[in-house]
Each structure stands twice: as C-alpha cells, then as structure tokens.
Amino acid sequence: MISAINSEIIPENWYNVIPDLPEPLPPPKDSKAEFSSINLLNKILPKEVLRQEFTFKRYEKIPDEVIEQYEQIGRPTPLIRAKNLEKYLDYGGKIFYKFEGATATGSHKINTAIAQAYYAKNEGVNGVTTETGAGQWGSATALAASLYKLPAQIFMVKVSFIQKPLRKIVMNLYNGNVVPSPSNLTEYGRKILSENPDHPGTLGIGISEAVEYALDHDYRYMVASVMNSALTHQSVIGLETKKQLELIGEHADVLIGCVGGGSNFGGFTFPFIPDHPDTEIIATTADEVPKFSKGDYKYDLMDSAGVLPEVRMYSLGADFVPPTIYAGGLRYHGASPSLSLLINKGRIKSDEVNQEEVKNAIRTFANTQGIIAAPESGHAIATMLNYVKAHKNEKKTIVVNVSGHGLLDLSIFQ
Amino acid sequence: MKNLIPYFTLGYPDNNTLKDFLMAMPVNKINYIEFGFPSDDPRYDGPTIRITHRVGNQNFNDGFYKPIFQYFKSNGIKMYSLSYYSDIGPKFEDFISYLISRGFSGIIIPDLIIDYYSEAEEKISYLNNKNFEYIPFFSPSTPDHIIKKIAEMTSSWIYYGLQPSTGIDIPYEIDYTTERINQLLPGREITYGFGIKTEEDIKQLMKNGGSGVAIGSYIEKMLEKNDKKGFLDYINKIRGVLDDE
Numbered sequence: 109m110i111s112a113i114n115s116e117i118i119p120e121n122w123y124n125v126i127p128d129l130p131e132p133l134p135p136p137k138d139s140k141a142e143f144s145s146i147n148l149l150n151k152i153l154p155k156e157v158l159r160q161e162f163t164f165k166r167y168e169k170i171p172d173e174v175i176e177q178y179e180q181i182g183r184p185t186p187l188i189r190a191k192n193l194e195k196y197l198d199y200g201g202k203i204f205y206k207f208e209g210a211t212a213t214g215s216h217k218i219n220t221a222i223a224q225a226y227y228a229k230n231e232g233v234n235g236v237t238t239e240t241g242a243g244q245w246g247s248a249t250a251l252a253a254s255l256y257k258l259p260a261q262i263f264m265v266k267v268s269f270i271q272k273p274l275r276k277i278v279m280n281l282y283n284g285n286v287v288p289s290p291s292n293l294t295e296y297g298r299k300i301l302s303e304n305p306d307h308p309g310t311l312g313i314g315i316s317e318a319v320e321y322a323l324d325h326d327y328r329y330m331v332a333s334v335m336n337s338a339l340t341h342q343s344v345i346g347l348e349t350k351k352q353l354e355l356i357g358e359h360a361d362v363l364i365g366c367v368g369g370g371s372n373f374g375g376f377t378f379p380f381i382p383d384h385p386d387t388e389i390i391a392t393t394a395d396e397v398p399k400f401s402k403g404d405y406k407y408d409l410m411d412s413a414g415v416l417p418e419v420r421m422y423s424l425g426a427d428f429v430p431p432t433i434y435a436g437g438l439r440y441h442g443a444s445p446s447l448s449l450l451i452n453k454g455r456i457k458s459d460e461v462n463q464e465e466v467k468n469a470i471r472t473f474a475n476t477q478g479i480i481a482a483p484e485s486g487h488a489i490a491t492m493l494n495y496v497k498a499h500k501n502e503k504k505t506i507v508v509n510v511s512g513h514g515l516l517d518l519s520i521f522q
Numbered sequence: 523m524k525n526l527i528p529y530f531t532l533g534y535p536d537n538n539t540l541k542d543f544l545m546a547m548p549v550n551k552i553n554y555i556e557f558g559f560p561s562d563d564p565r566y567d568g569p570t571i572r573i574t575h576r577v578g579n580q581n582f583n584d585g586f587y588k589p590i591f592q593y594f595k596s597n598g599i600k601m602y603s604l605s606y607y608s609d610i611g612p613k614f615e616d617f618i619s620y621l622i623s624r625g626f627s628g629i630i631i632p633d634l635i636i637d638y639y640s641e642a643e644e645k646i647s648y649l650n651n652k653n654f655e656y657i658p659f660f661s662p663s664t665p666d667h668i669i670k671k672i673a674e675m676t677s678s679w680i681y682y683g684l685q686p687s688t689g690i691d692i693p694y695e696i697d698y699t700t701e702r703i704n705q706l707l708p709g710r711e712i713t714y715g716f717g718i719k720t721e722e723d724i725k726q727l728m729k730n731g732g733s734g735v736a737i738g739s740y741i742e743k744m745l746e747k748n749d750k751k752g753f754l755d756y757i758n759k760i761r762g763v764l765d766d767e
C-alpha cells in the first residue's frame with residue numbers, strides 16, 4: 109500500500125476509554141495485607157506503560173518510532189467487505205471484517221508488543237520477558253523485542269511447548285529465547301519442578317516465572333491483555349476501522365469480536381463508544397469459558413499465582429481450569445475491567461458459541477473469503493453468522509474483527 | 523491561604539500515642555483534619571494505611587475521642603470523616619447523626635461512587651438536606667461526566683486522589699491532572715492527596731490552582747515510630763511549602 113494512504117489511516121493517537129466509561133472504573137486492589145502488588149508494577153513494567161495504565165487522558169500520542177514499526181509489520185490492516193459471504197448467506201445488509209491476521213506475526217498481539225518493547229528499550233533495560241500459552245503472544249513479544257534489539261525471554265506453558273513445536277520455531281526465528289514453563293530459570297519454576305518434574309505448566313506459573321525473571325535480571329514484563337494499557341495500544345484496530353469506514357461512507361450498526369482477556373475486542377470496539385451510542389456491540393466467548401454468563405462481576409486475581417493485583421472483572425475464579433479447547437487464547441478466567449464494566453452496565457452485550465459452531469464458521473469463512481481465521485477469531489465469526497441469521501431482514505452493516513489467522517492451528521481440522 | 527489537611531486513622535497506633543500527637547499539633551498550621559474511621563475493608567487504601575485500619579479497629583473507642591473532637595471543633599478546625607460505605611452503608615443515617623453530634627462538618631466516602639454508584643445520588647441528597655458536607659472523592663479513573671455530575675450536586679471542597687490507592691508510587695502527570703480538573707471544575711476548591719511524592723509536586727499542584735493538600739501515609743509512619751518530632755517538623759515543613767505559594 110502507498111504510505112501516504114497508510115499515514116491517513118494509522119491514527120496519531122491511541123484511544124483510552126476510561127474517561128468515557130458510564131461509571132468510575134474500580135481501581136486495582138492489593139490482595140495481600142502487607143505487600144503492594146500494585147507497587148510491584150513499578151518494578152516490572154516500563155514507567156510509560158504504567159503511566160498509561162492509570163491515565164485519564166482520552167488520547168495518548170503514538171510515538172513516531174512506533175508508527176514506523178506499525179507500518180513495517182503491516183499496518184494499517186485491511187478492512188474488507190465480505191461480499192462472497194454476504195452472497196452465500198443471501199444477506200441484504202453488509203458484512204465487513206477487519207483482518208488483524210495480516211500483520212507480520214499473524215494476530216493483533218503485535219500492536220501492544222511493539223509499544224511495550226519500545227518503552228522498555230527507551231528505559232535502557234536489559235531485555236523483556238513474558239509468558240505465552242498458545243504462542244501468539246510469545247511470537248509478538250519476540251518480534252517486537254527483536255525490532256528494538258532487546259533480548260526476549262519467553263516462558264511457554266509446557267503442554268503447548270510440546271504440542272505446538274512450530275510456534276517455538278517462529279519465536280526462535282525472531283531471536284526469542286523460549287523455555288517450557290515450569291523451567292529451571294527461576295526459583296519458582298525450580299520449586300515446582302522439584303515437586304513434580306512432569307508438571308504441564310499453566311499461564312499462572314508462566315506469569316510468576318516471567319515476573320521473577322524480570323525482577324532478577326532488570327528486564328521488563330510484557331502484558332499480553334486484560335490491563336488497560338494493552339487495550340489502549342490495541343485501539344489502533346478500532347481507530348483504523350473507524351477511519352476506513354468513514355472513507356467509504358459507511359456506518360457500523362454492529363461490532364463483533366472475541367474475548368480472551370479483552371485486548372483485541374476492547375481495541376476494536378472502544379473507539380466507537382464515545383460517538384456511536386447506537387452501535388450494537390457484541391463480545392463473544394467460548395461456551396466452555398462462560399465468563400460473562402456464569403462468572404461473577406467481582407474483585408479477583410489477574411493471575412492464578414497472585415503476583416499481580418486484583419481487579420474488578422467478570423471472572424470464573426483465578427483457579428478456574430478451562431477445558432482444553434483449541435482456542436487457547438480464550439481460556440482466560442476473566443476479562444479486562446473496562447470491558448467488564450461496559451458489559452455489566454449493558455452497553456456491550458455478550459454471546460457464547462461452542463466448538464462445533466466455531467469450526468463450521470471457520471470453514472464457511474475460508475470457503476467464501478479464503479481467510480483461515482484463528483480459532484479465537486472463529487468465535488467472532490460464528491456469532492456474526494448467528495446474528496445474520498437472526499436479523500436476516502434488517503440490512504445492517506456488521507463489522508467483525510478477525511483477530512488472527514489460524515495457519516498454525518490447523519491441527520484442529522485433522 | 524492554601525489548606526493543609528492531615529489524616530489520621532482513629533486508634534492507630536494506639537489511642538494514647540495518637541492523642542499525644544494530635545494535642546501537640548499546632549492548630550494554627552492546619553486547616554481541616556481528616557479522621558479515618560477504622561474499616562473492615564479499606565479497599566482503596568495502600569499498604570501503609572491498610573495496616574492502620576486493622577490496628578485502629580481494635581483500639582477505637584468513641585468515649586476516648588469525644589473530648590478530642592470537641593477540642594478541634596472549639597479551635598475552629600473543621601473535621602471530616604473518611605469512612606467506607608461498605609462499613610457505614612447499613613446504618614448510614616445513624617452514622618451521620620453520630621458525626622454531627624461529634625462536631626464533624628462532612629464526610630469522604632471513597633467507595634461510594636465506585637462500588638455503590640446507583641445509591642450515590644440519594645445519599646448525597648440526604649447529606650445536602652442535613653447540611654452536612656459530602657466531599658466528592660475523584661481519581662484518575664473517574665470518568666469526566668461523573669466528575670461534573672457529582673460536583674454539581676455538591677458545593678463543598680473536592681478531594682482528588684492522584685494515585686489508584688494511597689502511599690504507592692505510580693507515575694502521575696501533574697500538569698495534565700490540574701488542567702483536566704480546572705477545566706471540569708472551574709472555581710472549585712480542590713484538595714489533592716493520595717500519594718503525593720515530593721514537595722516540588724505540592725508546589726506545582728498549588729501553582730496550578732490547587733487549594734490544598736491532604737497528607738496521610740507519611741504521618742502514619744511517624745506515628746508508627748512514635749516520632750513526634752518528625753511529625754511536627756513535617757507539618758511545619760509542608761505548611762512552609764504551602765505558604766510559599
């Protein structure tokens with residue numbers, strides 16, 4: 109694409125929804141009496157990321173260096189009218205999809221990884237570290253770190269490490285160091301291994317290992333989702349979408365996205381909150397992880413190890429063990445506090461779809477549009493297909509976020 | 523004159539030490555005083571103040587403090603209660619009557635508009651009718667439209683917390699903060715608090731239109747160490763910083 113057009117579509121500022129929420133956002137809370145896990149954030153996050161976490165500023169300037177890298181990894185991503193699908197469904201309205209699978213790492217995760225790595229680099233730290241489940245986040249972290257010439261230490265949940273060897277190769281190609289977690293790189297990992305050498309690992313253990321590693325090596329911890337700063341960085345998705353719709357004279361009646369921690373969803377939909385009061389917004393989760401219908405809106409731990417503060421969110425409990433569904437990115441027990449509040453107040457609706465519906469949706473989308481969506485994104489597509497069926501004659505303009513491609517997750521169709 | 527508003531959790535570290543500090547405090551250097559009624563769940567306080575609630579809960583005894591409240595009232599120091607709605611909600615009207623009987627001028631309820639927003643309007647009207655000041659407590663996560671709405675329902679001073687909880691160290695942006703607040707609340711008396719880091723920051727806040735500061739965590743640390751001199755020096759120092767402006 110021509111860069112003059114890019115620069116028109118990529119926004120100059122990220123959008124932060126906090127000042128536009130219908131009610132005050134309950135702040136994070138320390139769960140332990142004599143230790144501040146909120147304060148711990150000072151030591152593990154880049155200062156700028158932490159500032160953005162708690163800012164009330166509606167707009168944050170995107171640093172020029174970050175915009176430059178956004179262009180390099182494929183931003184703006186395309187907004188495509190799914191005409192083949194419309195025809196297939198015999199739908200009188202319009203269906204658009206924003207395709208985050210078009211970025212270099214194949215998902216939206218790179219949008220916040222670049223920002224966080226940039227701020228870490230600016231502070232002159234030794235490197236960055238994080239946990240990853242299925243590997244999308246680890247891949248984004250590895251590439252972002254590599255772009256800023258920072259070492260990246262990635263703790264990958266051991267079962268995924270064994271089940272998804274290709275992801276490890278991707279991260280290695282981006283110069284990332286990947287170890288199965290629990291690992292012997294940290295005291296916490298060694299302790300778990302000594303109790304059970306075959307421990308399969310969990311995201312909670314991965315987070316604890318990464319935080320410990322950050323503290324011990326003057327690294328910074330990269331936040332995949334849930335926290336406000338990550339959602340703010342992801343707003344580039346929705347801001348581009350708004351602009352792209354505006355350029356073709358379209359208005360979104362319905363926005364649909366999938367929710368793991370809420371980062372692609374919040375990034376995609378929140379920029380529409382202040383000036384699209386009539387736009388219907390739907391958040392899809394997996395049937396197997398029914399956080400919005402069966403979870404409680406309460407203070408709960410962000411990670412099962414309790415390293416990070418508690419936040420008020422819809423949660424199935426930090427010790428919730430989800431079934432091993434194939435959409436690894438949707439297995440998280442909670443959802444970002446701002447998204448949770450908007451759902452609780454009724455501004456955003458939620459939907460749940462099951463694995464069969466998702467597989468069929470991915471198939472239909474592949475057959476008509478040629479895009480093989482990530483299993484996570486397949487949930488949003490399934491909700492969209494159900495929506496079209498239920499509102500056949502309403503001729504709405506529906507926009508769905510396809511947060512990633514599924515080319516490394518094909519085993520689900522074997 | 524800019525306002526200096528010291529904060530004390532009642533009953534911390536014990537009743538006699540607190541009384542000793544309170545009676546030694548030069549009343550001409552402070553403007554209002556904020557008393558924390560010990561809470562079972564001081565959820566929006568940081569680690570330092572959280573501990574004071576736990577201890578205070580065991581020690582607080584109204585009879586002991588009654589003459590102290592009387593002393594401040596007779597010296598013209600307005601007293602404000604800091605209380606959590608999760609504690610006082612079930613007996614709200616009784617608690618307000620009690621505060622009035624002890625000479626308090628108003629109340630700060632940090633969790634009211636966060637966790638009990640749907641009840642806030644009714645409670646504020648109740649306090650307005652009693653002529654008892656409701657001090658709105660806002661923070662960076664309070665949406666703009668709510669700051670405006672709640673402020674319009676009240677005429678008292680406003681407490682703006684710079685941090686998500688007290689005594690912790692998250693980067694804040696003074697110039698943006700004061701710009702936002704001055705724009706949303708032109709002409710209102712604004713007290714800044716909740717984890718102000720340095721004297722420079724206090725100066726900056728006052729220069730940008732702030733009308734006073736509330737200080738808490740540092741005082742609690744002096745109380746813990748029973749360092750009365752450190753406490754008095756601190757009060758004098760902050761008074762000096764405020765008077766410079």
Ligand SMILES: Cc1ncc(COP(=O)(O)O)c(C=O)c1O
Binds near residue numbers: 215332334372438512
């Ligand atoms: C492609 C894709 N979509 C969605 C998600 C869910 O995360 P979030 O809700 O933070 O966007 C993930 C997480 O791994 C993902 O890889």
